[in-house]
Amino acid sequence: MEEFKKITMEMTQAAGIIARKYYRTGFDIDHKSDLSPVTIADREIEHALRDIIEKARPEDGFLGEEHGTKASKNGLMWVVDPIDGTKSFISGRPSFGTLIGLWEGDTPLMGAIYQPITEELWLGVKNQETTLNTRNIKTNASSDKQKIRIGSTSPSQFKHTPELLSALQEEADFFVWGGDCYLYGMLAFGGLDVVIESGLATYDYAAIPSIVMGANGTASDWNGNAMTLNSEGDFLCCANEKVQAQIIDLIDQHK
Amino acid sequence: MEEFKKITMEMTQAAGIIARKYYRTGFDIDHKSDLSPVTIADREIEHALRDIIEKARPEDGFLGEEHGTKASKNGLMWVVDPIDGTKSFISGRPSFGTLIGLWEGDTPLMGAIYQPITEELWLGVKNQETTLNTRNIKTNASSDKQKIRIGSTSPSQFKHTPELLSALQEEADFFVWGGDCYLYGMLAFGGLDVVIESGLATYDYAAIPSIVMGANGTASDWNGNAMTLNSEGDFLCCANEKVQAQIIDLIDQHK
Numbered sequence: 265m266e267e268f269k270k271i272t273m274e275m276t277q278a279a280g281i282i283a284r285k286y287y288r289t290g291f292d293i294d295h296k297s298d299l300s301p302v303t304i305a306d307r308e309i310e311h312a313l314r315d316i317i318e319k320a321r322p323e324d325g326f327l328g329e330e331h332g333t334k335a336s337k338n339g340l341m342w343v344v345d346p347i348d349g350t351k352s353f354i355s356g357r358p359s360f361g362t363l364i365g366l367w368e369g370d371t372p373l374m375g376a377i378y379q380p381i382t383e384e385l386w387l388g389v390k391n392q393e394t395t396l397n398t399r400n401i402k403t404n405a406s407s408d409k410q411k412i413r414i415g416s417t418s419p420s421q422f423k424h425t426p427e428l429l430s431a432l433q434e435e436a437d438f439f440v441w442g443g444d445c446y447l448y449g450m451l452a453f454g455g456l457d458v459v460i461e462s463g464l465a466t467y468d469y470a471a472i473p474s475i476v477m478g479a480n481g482t483a484s485d486w487n488g489n490a491m492t493l494n495s496e497g498d499f500l501c502c503a504n505e506k507v508q509a510q511i512i513d514l515i516d517q518h519k
Numbered sequence: 520m521e522e523f524k525k526i527t528m529e530m531t532q533a534a535g536i537i538a539r540k541y542y543r544t545g546f547d548i549d550h551k552s553d554l555s556p557v558t559i560a561d562r563e564i565e566h567a568l569r570d571i572i573e574k575a576r577p578e579d580g581f582l583g584e585e586h587g588t589k590a591s592k593n594g595l596m597w598v599v600d601p602i603d604g605t606k607s608f609i610s611g612r613p614s615f616g617t618l619i620g621l622w623e624g625d626t627p628l629m630g631a632i633y634q635p636i637t638e639e640l641w642l643g644v645k646n647q648e649t650t651l652n653t654r655n656i657k658t659n660a661s662s663d664k665q666k667i668r669i670g671s672t673s674p675s676q677f678k679h680t681p682e683l684l685s686a687l688q689e690e691a692d693f694f695v696w697g698g699d700c701y702l703y704g705m706l707a708f709g710g711l712d713v714v715i716e717s718g719l720a721t722y723d724y725a726a727i728p729s730i731v732m733g734a735n736g737t738a739s740d741w742n743g744n745a746m747t748l749n750s751e752g753d754f755l756c757c758a759n760e761k762v763q764a765q766i767i768d769l770i771d772q773h774k
Contacts, residue, residue: 351693355668356710357701413610418696419674438606441673442697446612455611
């Protein structure tokens, strides 16, 4: 795993240099269909990261947001979201991040969230404790139903399940909205108890299970099943199994 | 105004030292009714800032979140929110901030947003260009109806006006949720075109008009009237007057 960690560090450094170059520039053009700063940054980062893997690990597969999939010859698959949280990037707030996941078949081996403005790197490795930069972190073990803090990027995550949103708001101590991948990082260090989202693409969630599980949290779909690279994209991370069971109960009642 | 700016710098530095001391600590206690880290930080910051004004400007008034109002003897009133965005502070993301507003009667003279983790200071002074740290900033002058980016802290801001939210979502290129005072800073440098919120307390908005207007934006209530220290708390900031007129039209149709 040390080799993989070293490669991931190299990838996040490369991504950070590019993201910082385009962050808070060109506010007059913004649509993803044009060549906006975020599109340019997205493509440049994915190109750079693909290149690093191609050179260091030519047999490994690669799945990115922009340029499609390179099949794996050895069962290992790198999954990259060059800029998760494009709206935050476009509007200039540091909650976006570069996501890197490494999977062996259906098993997550490693995951990284890198926020290049605050220079925070969450790193989760199978059978190791998750770190935020140099510090080991843990989810909130004492989290219980009376004071659950929930994070979700947008109420549109619940457009097909408005009753679930109401039920969650009733259970919650509070909701924080917005936040993109940063929310999962906050869950991993105990700041939130639940992050719940729907309709995610593979590259949106592939980095997260290693990070959250290595901090003693749970990462699953809305039925409690382990994520794979082919999951539907309804994603639920919780501080511990007790909270997970409570939230899945609510989902079952209101979906 | 140079004296006021110097005092404000002193206040933000004092606030930052305290906020950083309690940020991401004590995740197991969080309710504002207990002595949680955020409550302690809130009180300590307000105490420190009140003390600075008391010593430097004993005739000026002071309105804080925690300790009530000291009347002004000369028409000048400092309005402070020690930690705007307590949920973000509690859950560990750097979008909270210390807000400092200085008013002369119903006229905003100066405003500051200070984010102590990213160390960003927005400073707006009457008849001067707004700055973010050392840089002059401007709202998005070219913003038009086809691609309005809207920020708001939570959908609960629209709990009494769900139709307005739907209409805004229809008009918007996108919404970013969450963000607290940081959203107004993003509007001031051109990252967002509209920030709309409701039910704010005086200390939530008093710092903002100077910042946004000094960057060429508009700051008003939902009817387009200038804010005073006694406004209702329905607050609308826009990149320019054209966008403001469009949003007020929508408000009129859907409130």
